[in-house]
Amino acid sequence: MSKIDFERTREVDVDDIVKTIPVVCSWCNKIYHIKQWSVAAGSPTGITHGICPDCEEKQQIELDKFLNEKDQNEK
Ligand SMILES: [Zn+2]
Numbered sequence: 001m002s003k004i005d006f007e008r009t010r011e012v013d014v015d016d017i018v019k020t021i022p023v024v025c026s027w028c029n030k031i032y033h034i035k036q037w038s039v040a041a042g043s044p045t046g047i048t049h050g051i052c053p054d055c056e057e058k059q060q061i062e063l064d065k066f067l068n069e070k071d072q073n074e075k
Contacts, residue, residue: 016040025052027059
């Protein structure tokens with residue numbers, strides 16, 4: 001990388017701004033978290049998806065149930 005390229009990259013970093021992005025649960029569509037991250041100016045932002053603690057717990061219970069049933073079927 002030449003010196004000029006490096007300086008141009010630094011300029012972009014200075015323009016970075018911190019945006020707040022809501023994280024929506026894919027299961028119940030509830031906003032459960034607000035994320036803050038630094039993005040380059042002009043880059044598209046929107047919402048991001050994840051799983052909220054409530055749904056994560058439900059999924060874990062379902063998974064345990066599924067694994068238990070599988071276990072019993074195999075015996
Ligand atoms: Zn949820």
